[in-house]
Structure formats: structure tokens, C-alpha cells
Amino acid sequence: MEQIRNATIKQHLIDPETCIQCNTCKSVCPEDAISNDTGKYVVDPDKCTSCMKCIPNCPTGAIENWRMVPHSMAYSLETQIAWDALPRELTAGELSAAGGPDTKEPEAEVSKPSKNVQGRPLSDLNIGSTLPPWSAAHPYTNLYGPENPITATVTGNMRVTDMDWEYDTHLIVLDFGSIPFPVLEGQSIGVITPGVDATGKPHHIRQYSVSSARDGEREGYNNLSLTVKRVNKNREGNPVHGVASNYVCDLKVGDTLKVTGPYGKSFLMPNHPGSHIVMICTGTGSAPMRGMLHRRDRLRRSGKFTSGKLMLFFGARTKEELPFFGRLHKIPKDLVDVNIAFSRTPGQPKTYVQDLMRERSADLAVLLADPDTYYYICGLRSMEEGVIQTLREIAEQAGVNWNALSQELKNKGRLHIETY
Ligand SMILES: Cc1cc2nc3c(=O)[nH]c(=O)nc-3n(C[C@H](O)[C@H](O)[C@H](O)COP(=O)(O)OP(=O)(O)OC[C@H]3O[C@@H](n4cnc5c(N)ncnc54)[C@H](O)[C@@H]3O)c2cc1C
Structure with a gap:
């Protein structure tokens, strides 16, 4: 027990400065280790198994943070909630003084082994890459955040599923005027829905994949398109009113909306001939x-x-x-x-x-x-x-x-x- 208490763990943390509270990490965590009861997204060190399932889809990279700490000093949920920024790394001397291993001791990292979730082989759970293809173009990310969103104007809204059916998906064209908003195919943007949720907080930002090419929905224009399905039933088939999808699908030409992003560094296409x-x-x-x-x-x-x-x-x-x-x-x-x-x-x-x-x-x-x-x-x-x-x-x-x-x-x- 003493040995474990003194060992060093690699604690998984979420950067509160760059997190846009999109809920993606929490929704994919198989261990329920990520919570946001106070609005801020935090990771429970006692539940996190370092399975890495939450890493690929985080739009901002806020999820990709770890700190080496003595096991007995792991940052609690309450501590993480109080942070406005992540703490700095402890130095080797501080770690040693706090009871962690000094450089003469053998490696004592005890980040727990990843579990085999639902009987699936570990390699199949984490198979998605977090690296772009070698020939992908360089993406711009996080140019606009929740505090400084860019305003887009709707220049098109077309239903792209059959009119007589309840499934309602729209192609929405957003124009950014003279303000640069460079995106690559495979990146996503964030949409800020006006108003507040049931707890009185601003709605969390929902992500939507860009469905146009890098040079615009209309070639050479500073615009992009989204393909958005109106959520009016949850995954169990019960009626719900999806906040952001309904907001976006109901936008009219000429309306403006607040957008964040772009997001995504790896779901990018290769550019080399023959790929x-x-x-x-x-x-x-x-x-x-x-x-x-x-x-x-x-x-x-x-x-x-x-x-x-x-x-x-x-x-x-x-x-x-x-x-x-x-x-x-x-x-x-x-x-x-x-x-x-x-x-x-x-x-x-x-x-x-x-x-x-x-x-x-x-x-x-x-x-x-x-x-x-x-x-x-x-x-x-x-x-x-x-x-x-x-x-x-x-x-x-x-x-x-x-x-x-x-x-x-x-x-x-x-x-x-x-x-x-
Ligand atoms: C990287 C990324 C890219 C995405 N790209 C797209 C995209 O291109 N087009 C698109 O339409 N969506 C996309 N989404 C999903 C999108 O971000 C929203 O989650 C979705 O539109 C629902 O948001 P909402 O506010 O309408 O529903 P909410 O108000 O968040 O949810 C209402 C209820 O519906 C359930 N629900 C949420 N999403 C769905 C769903 N998809 N199907 C059924 N029930 C659901 C919820 O559990 C909840 O009970 C993307 C998500 C991610 C993470």
C-alpha cells in the first residue's frame, strides 16, 4: 500500500481554458470518469483507466493533458472544478519530495491498465488515429472560441431528405463575409445556440462537420456548408427537441449565428497523388x-x-x-x-x-x-x-x-x- 501511495501516476486532466464544454468526451467515456455537474468538465482519477477513448474527438485538444503526480496527491474533482487553468508540471525534485519516486528508483507509474470494454480487444477500441495523413494540409484550429465567436450569415438552407418524411436533414450554407475562417474537409465547427439551458447556463456548443471543400461550398467563396439532421427523437425513439439541430435547421437565409472553431487536426484527407x-x-x-x-x-x-x-x-x-x-x-x-x-x-x-x-x-x-x-x-x-x-x-x-x-x-x- 505504501508503495502505491508513493508511486507516481500520470493523471488525466481537461484544460478549462480551451474546453468548449461540447460534452464529446463525457459521452464516449466508457468508465463514467468524466463529469460536468458544475458545468466544468473534470476527470475522476479513481475511475479513469487511461483507455484513451475520449481523446480523438475532442475538438479543441483540451482533453490531451496529463500531469505526473504522487498517487496520494492526485487532483480531486473539487480541486479541478476550482481551476481556471491547469497547474504547472511538478519538477522531479518536487515529485520526489512529495513522496514520488526519485530518479534512482525503478519506474513506479501506476496509471491503471486499460480494460477490455464489452469484451472487445483493446486494439479495436482505440484503433482510430489521432494523427493526420502525412500529406494532409495544415489545419487551422481554435481561431474563434466561446468568448470571441465569429458571426456567420446564412446564405442557404435546403432540405436534403425527402419532404414527406419525418427525417429532416438540411444543407446549411454559412458565409463569413470578409473575415477569414479557413477550414479543411473533415474539420468541424461549433454552433452557439442562443439562450440558456434548464439550469440557466448558456447551451453547450454543438459541433457540426464541414460538408464542403476547403475552397467553399461555392468554389472560391468564403463560405462553407453543414449537413444537419433535426433531432426530434432520441436514440431510444422517444420524442425530444434537439436544441442546436432545431435551431440550425430553422435558420432562414439572412439570419446570423455565432460560430466557434474550426476544430479537428487529424480527420483530414491525404493530398498526395495516388492516395x-x-x-x-x-x-x-x-x-x-x-x-x-x-x-x-x-x-x-x-x-x-x-x-x-x-x-x-x-x-x-x-x-x-x-x-x-x-x-x-x-x-x-x-x-x-x-x-x-x-x-x-x-x-x-x-x-x-x-x-x-x-x-x-x-x-x-x-x-x-x-x-x-x-x-x-x-x-x-x-x-x-x-x-x-x-x-x-x-x-x-x-x-x-x-x-x-x-x-x-x-x-x-x-x-x-x-x-x-
Ligand atoms: C465531431 C462531431 C461532428 C458532428 N457533426 C454533425 C453533423 O455533421 N451533422 C449533425 O446533424 N450532427 C453532427 N454532430 C452531432 C451534433 O453535434 C449534435 O450532437 C446533434 O445535432 C444533437 O444536438 P441537439 O442540440 O439538437 O440535441 P440535444 O439537445 O443535445 O439532445 C436532445 C436529445 O437528443 C438526443 N440526441 C442527441 N444527438 C442525437 C442524435 N444524433 N440522434 C438521436 N438522438 C440524439 C440526446 O441524447 C438528448 O436526449 C456532430 C457531433 C460531433 C461530436
Whole structure:
């Protein structure tokens, strides 16, 4: 016990200065270690297992903070709540004086081993990369925060799902006028919904993926688009009124709104000729894929980029629910290989994106073995496990060692996951 008390832990902390309280970390933590009872997001050192599940989707990087402290002096939740800024690192001398290991002692770090959550192999839980592809363009991040948001003007709001159905998804075009707001495909922005929540605090910022290319929804314009689904049912199917999605979907041309960001440093597309992109998405998870497709299409039309395969696996319950359904069929076949799965078409067998991936396993196996292929998974959180499992099956059937490949995908920024 004495040994553990004196050992040093690497304590996971959230930077209160850059956290935009978007709730992403808390919503994915499998240990319930992250709380925000007072509004501020804090990590319980007794619950955190360092599983790293919360790291990839944090838009600001506030989640990527650790401090070495003696186990007996781990920062409590109350201490973290009182902070306006993170404490500095303790020096080796301070650590030693406080009862931590001195440099002569063997390594005594006791950050707890990550658990195998729901029986899944650890490597499959943390497979998403936090590194961008080597040839990705440099992203700008956090240019505008909650204290200094940028004002955008709505210049378009178009419904992109069937009018007669309850599923209501909109393509919203935001214009930034003469103020620079540089984004890359795969990045997201934050939307500040006016008003306060039930506790009287400002609504937390919701993130939306950019669904246009870096040079604008309209090429050469300082604008971008979002693809937003109106949330009117929760995941259990009960009626709810999603705060931000309804606000955004109801915006009219000419309205202004407050925006933060841009966010995201790794879910970025490769830029080198010959790089292949495999996009696997459901619903509004198609937003970043749309941006990437526009980018490649524009490069291709200008004759600057002619090599590199694009594959899209896109799933929804029905065709009425699938954003951009009609337009998808107009995409040039030689630009992208489109595979669409519907899981609730009356009278048809349920088909998920994984089923189509299996059907295309011969092509995917070739791409998996190619170091120039980059994978992007975006959409419903529930799709993540099945898609990864399918990639694993395809690799193993092709005789590829999955453990080695998954490490490679992660370490080389070749597999990116954004689910919500
Ligand atoms: C990195 C990132 C990118 C995102 N990109 C997009 C995007 O491009 N388009 C998009 O539409 N959304 C996107 N989201 C989700 C978005 O940020 C909001 O979470 C979503 O719009 C719901 O917010 P809300 O304020 O309307 O609902 P809330 O008021 O936050 O929630 C109301 C209720 O609905 C439930 N709920 C929340 N989200 C959903 C959902 N998606 N489906 C069903 N029930 C839900 C909640 O549990 C709650 O009970 C993204 C999220 C992240 C983290």
C-alpha cells in the first residue's frame, strides 16, 4: 500500500481554458470518469483507466493533458472544478519530495491498465488515429472560441431528405463575409445556440462537420456548408427537441449565428497523388465525406489530380432518410465507387454498410494492403464496432495480420473515426 501511495501516476486532466464544454468526451467515456455537474468538465482519477477513448474527438485538444503526480496527491474533482487553468508540471525534485519516486528508483507509474470494454480487444477500441495523413494540409484550429465567436450569415438552407418524411436533414450554407475562417474537409465547427439551458447556463456548443471543400461550398467563396439532421427523437425513439439541430435547421437565409472553431487536426484527407480514400458513413456522417468528394472532384476537373481511388459506403435506414439521395446517383462513376445500404426498406433484407463492405471484400483487401489507402468512418456511434470488425475480417481472410495492420493504420494516420 505504501508503495502505491508513493508511486507516481500520470493523471488525466481537461484544460478549462480551451474546453468548449461540447460534452464529446463525457459521452464516449466508457468508465463514467468524466463529469460536468458544475458545468466544468473534470476527470475522476479513481475511475479513469487511461483507455484513451475520449481523446480523438475532442475538438479543441483540451482533453490531451496529463500531469505526473504522487498517487496520494492526485487532483480531486473539487480541486479541478476550482481551476481556471491547469497547474504547472511538478519538477522531479518536487515529485520526489512529495513522496514520488526519485530518479534512482525503478519506474513506479501506476496509471491503471486499460480494460477490455464489452469484451472487445483493446486494439479495436482505440484503433482510430489521432494523427493526420502525412500529406494532409495544415489545419487551422481554435481561431474563434466561446468568448470571441465569429458571426456567420446564412446564405442557404435546403432540405436534403425527402419532404414527406419525418427525417429532416438540411444543407446549411454559412458565409463569413470578409473575415477569414479557413477550414479543411473533415474539420468541424461549433454552433452557439442562443439562450440558456434548464439550469440557466448558456447551451453547450454543438459541433457540426464541414460538408464542403476547403475552397467553399461555392468554389472560391468564403463560405462553407453543414449537413444537419433535426433531432426530434432520441436514440431510444422517444420524442425530444434537439436544441442546436432545431435551431440550425430553422435558420432562414439572412439570419446570423455565432460560430466557434474550426476544430479537428487529424480527420483530414491525404493530398498526395495516388492516395486512396475509403469513406464509410451513416446519415449525417456523410458530411465530411461530401467535403472530400467535392475537393477531389474539383482537383480532378482542373486536371491537377487524376490518380487515387475513392470508395464510399453509405448507410441509412431508408432511401427517404438518406441525405442527398437523388444527387448521389449523379456523381460520376469514375470519381467514386458508391455503395449504398438500407437497413429498413419494407420487404427487403436489412443491409448495413458492413454487409456491403463484405461484398466488396476483394477490393477492400487490396486497398487495406496498400499504404496509400486512408479510411474514414463517420456517423452513428453504433456503427463503429461492426465496421472495425468487418475490416478485421477482411484483412484476416486476405492473410493480413490485423494486429500489425491496425497499429500501422493508427500510427500512420490511416484510419479516422468520428462517431456521435
Ligand atoms: C465531431 C462531431 C461532428 C458532428 N457533426 C454533425 C453533423 O455533421 N451533422 C449533425 O446533424 N450532427 C453532427 N454532430 C452531432 C451534433 O453535434 C449534435 O450532437 C446533434 O445535432 C444533437 O444536438 P441537439 O442540440 O439538437 O440535441 P440535444 O439537445 O443535445 O439532445 C436532445 C436529445 O437528443 C438526443 N440526441 C442527441 N444527438 C442525437 C442524435 N444524433 N440522434 C438521436 N438522438 C440524439 C440526446 O441524447 C438528448 O436526449 C456532430 C457531433 C460531433 C461530436
